[in-house]
């Protein structure tokens with residue numbers, strides 16, 4: 001058996017999505033900007049995809065949804081354009097974000113700091129989130145933008161986006177959320193939150209890689225990052241990637257149809273896996289209250305077992321997991337999100353992320369439970385730093401209560 005539990009890194013393209021895309025590679029390959037029939041043939045499909053996106057996130061026709069090449073581009077676009085619009089050409093100088101954003105936000109903020117922008121990186125609490133009152137405390141008259149993710153890629157923890165949005169609205173500050181790990185996984189309705197900009201990525205919800213989008217509330221002004229042929233109403237130039245646009249729309253419709261049911265099914269499997277691991281192994285911890293996590297995610301620490309060793313052992317059993325975000329997991333550094341929530345250095349080297357999808361089966365979960373348990377025993381037996389601790393009644397295992 002082989003089991004893919006790295007769905008927060010990327011997902012399998014749903015076969016129905018592939019089917020919807022294929023005609024736009026082979027038959028309807030025209031440039032949608034061309035005036036002949038080869039070009040215009042794809043217009044209905046683009047309109048359909050845009051409508052699918054609007055419906056899935058509860059956007060209305062005053063809002064804008066612009067396709068990009070990925071969420072990294074969407075995040076860069078918002079941060080760099082707000083810098084141009086509100087800081088270089090305005091009287092603001094400050095951005096508020098968190099310590100545990102995805103590198104596409106954090107590295108862009110570092111770049112903006114080099115240009116003279118002040119950036120506040122809010123610390124997270126022991127649940128791995130930033131509370132709304134913390135955000136409020138750091139907004140000043142000079143703040144141009146608050147950029148806070150909806151759900152974290154490593155822990156799955158969900159941030160209080162509604163409250164943060166209200167604070168930003170009341171303070172007159174723009175609010176961007178990186179919605180990559182929320183959209184398609186939990187209900188996201190732009191009518192219920194005050195969000196100015198939201199980044200999305202198709203490959204996190206069983207769509208193709210290399211296509212993202214940016215939601216823009218009330219179609220407000222945002223200086224383009226890519227200048228050129230004025231596609232997407234001049235907001236984002238570049239020939240439209242029709243097959244991928246079709247794929248993104250289709251994938252989001254599939255992911256969000258009956259989303260509560262889909263969530264319940266994934267959650268049941270995730271909880272069974274988590275309970276089995278916590279119940280059978282000593283000195284293991286999961287991060288964050290699972291009722292406030294995306295239903296597919298577990299970040300688990302196993303004292304005495306290096307994350308990389310565990311990944312290697314699981315990989316030998318053809319189980320794909322991760323020690324953190326895929327972009328950062330080639331180095332052997334401690335998990336930065338675990339450090340941010342107050343884990344000690346040793347524990348932060350042991351974080352393993354298991355992320356399920358709607359395609360994960362019960363048989364796969366059974367297999368992972370068995371292989372995970374035997375991997376921990378094997379690796380602890382050869383660990384020089386870990387003296388086997390006998391499980392005690394009520395055990396050391398449980399939800400992570402890592403304190404600073």
Ligand SMILES: Cc1ncc(COP(=O)(O)O)c(C=O)c1O
Nearest residue numbers: 070071072102153178180181201
């Ligand atoms: C929270 C978050 N933001 C942004 C990204 C970047 O998305 P993309 O691969 O579309 O650039 C990812 C993907 O790893 C992510 O998890």
